[in-house]
Amino acid sequence: MNKSELVAAVAERAELKRKDAAAAIDAVVDVISEKLGQGEEVSIIGFGTFSVKSRAERVGRNPRTGESITIAAAKTPVFKPGKALKEAV
Numbered sequence: 001m002n003k004s005e006l007v008a009a010v011a012e013r014a015e016l017k018r019k020d021a022a023a024a025i026d027a028v029v030d031v032i033s034e035k036l037g038q039g040e041e042v043s044i045i046g047f048g049t050f051s052v053k054s055r056a057e058r059v060g061r062n063p064r065t066g067e068s069i070t071i072a073a074a075k076t077p078v079f080k081p082g083k084a085l086k087e088a089v
Contacts, residue, residue: 036077043082046084 011021
């Protein structure tokens with residue numbers, strides 16, 4: 001399912017216009033992204049939790065040359081599904 005299919009499904013289920021459903025989905029994604037950017041955790045009961053995980057700097061290898069390279073530390077978004085979502089799947 002892509003974004004336009006999600007918008008259509010939400011519009012139908014919530015009895016909204018597609019434009020309104022698209023605005024709502026965009027707002028949810030924007031708020032989650034903003035809060036993760038601020039280092040906060042976002043929990044949606046029954047669905048799951050979005051959080052940010054820090055990865056330490058580490059040494060890797062260039063697969064082509066075998067040369068050692070340093071992979072910089074990074075923050076990455078993580079999603080942990082909730083119990084209801086796990087059961088639904």
